[in-house]
Amino acid sequence: MSTAITGKRPSTLRGASLPKWSPYAIAAGSVALGLGISAAAGLDSSIQWVLIAGLLFVLGTYVIAARVEGRRQAKDRVATALVWVAFLLAVVPLVSLVWSTVSRGVKVLDFYFLTHSMGLVADSEPGGGIYHAILGSLEQVGLATLIAAPIGVLTAIYLVEYGRGKLSKAVTFFVDVMTGIPSIVAGLFILSIMLMFDMQPFGFAGSLALAILMMPVVVRSTEEMLKLVPNELREASLALGIPKWRTILKVVIPTSLGGITTGIMLAIARIAGETAPVLLLVWGNSLINSNPFEGAQQSLPLYIYQQYANSAGSGAAYDRAWAASLTLIAFVMILNLVARGIARWKAPKTGR
Template sequence: MSTATTVSDRTPVPQLNGRLTAARLPRWAPAGVAVLSIALGCGIGAGAGLASHIQWGLIAALLFVALSFSLSAKVEGVRQAKDRLATSLIWVAFILAVVPLISLLVYTVQQGAGVVDGNFLSHSMRGVLQSGPGGGIYHALLGTLQQVGLATAIAAPIGLLTAVYLVEYGRGRLAKAVTFFVDVMTGVPSIVAGLFILSVWNLGLGFDYSGFSGSLALSILMMPVVVRSTEEMLRLVPNELREASYALGVPKWKTIMRVVIPTAIGGITTGVMLAVARITGETAPVMMLVFVSDSINPDPFNGPQMNLPVYIWQQYTQVNNSFGYARAWGAALVLIAFVMALNLVARGIARWRSPKTGH
């Protein structure tokens, strides 16, 4: 009979002297470093006689990165200091990107808010001196809505069907060629699209200047954006949904119409809205194909028509004309508000149509 012997480990456990965790900077340290950097940047800029506040801000940004790294290296160690350095650079890049946008928006509101009223939105420039007061943007706003609406009616269906082909049917050389040309069209300058429509539609087929001519050029610029965004949304639809539909005996075309597109409709709508916002501010093709008009032209298929970007350019080119400058900034404010509204609508639709989770 064997006897089991229990041996206890009597090796003494070493006592840890000091803290179990590494030293950390307090949570308010980045904010404190930022305030200190701004103060030092302003002091250095003022002391050096730098007149531009942009230079002061760049000095403060460099000081923020350097002080954050130095303080973290001294307290937390080099490894954590590298993480702080990367975080500081990201914050500086974010601020450098946001500050010009906010400055542009604030300046536009300051310059244009005093002009935008009911009269400005409901009157045209017919019978109004370019160098005098009065006038409005109704004709340009109407032209913008019609031209962008026609371009969307042309580009959205074609872009959607092209994306469906690439995702659901596209195989071989044809699909690769379509993908290649879509990528090329994404980088085509707007003036090239205008020249193409001018050569084919106006000079080749003999059509006159009209809002529809401009819509054709805008649709060329809009189409690759719609194709790319729709393609990505369709690829995000799980294949299990398609397979379940096929298992029930549903044809492929009906599966695409009833399952795939409804599932991705939120992202598709968002992509279309963003494409609309992208073409709303185009100026060159509209100047070439639509021409300009000071009167209201509700027919986009006949005669010249005004557009908000072209209106802004026309008013701002009036040398030493304070009334023209004011109208230009007012039209710019309306244009920014229109594009912002489109983006908000796109976000709202995406959130509304996004898959809901919960019990």
């Protein structure tokens, strides 16, 4: 019978629920209450009131949701609130870092700064630039990539396509160990070889240490990308009588090329900011040295460290350190954007 005849309202399984704007209201109230508690307690640090506000937001969400919607739904809302709090706690330091770097780095960052070296400019004097550091970083990272990328990709192909038995397990174990190796250890390894042959610091030595750090990252990322290639593609190629090596070359690698390239780009971004190996093996140079195989050479991370160490927290060297930091962040950001572009360009096309 219809509701008009019975006079009864249709039953529903849903109980009372909070409005959609309730999380924003609870968050605003938590921020206001956190600021009030911080002011009353005399807390000067902004981190403290943010933590208090986050705790109040989680507790307020549970209490209000439990009274209106019940404990079961309240637990679900608390889990969501914890995710948002964790996200904000991760984003706020990142935004603060980027803001500080940009606001302080733009003071001396201009065309002159990017196209000149320190030359005869003292650390306490204004002027100079980072051209020699950019050139050194590009050469050292480029040589490291030429060494690590082919070895890493071929190692991953072996592990995924051919690796069976003790050798494969041993290679996997050492790749895992190398993934967590400190950068200073890689620098000390190359330094010990240099001391054996009585060699002086030069740029290529830094490239060798960076290649050691880069290889396990390339192996792991490439291995995961190769595992994502469907086995049906391999089986179809082999069923047509195509040899396995040609199947890998013509089917497996092109299918996963976008992910492999992305992994290599991310590995480059990982080693671009390394300072310890360069400090041990390259030493730095205030003049332009375009030959990585002879003489000391500069790099951006080492330049930042040296300028900040000689700045005493202020002065021209301090401004140059922040400007070089902004340049390095921009370089890493460009690499990530290029990696995303290549991954999207080389992604397998699905027909409709």
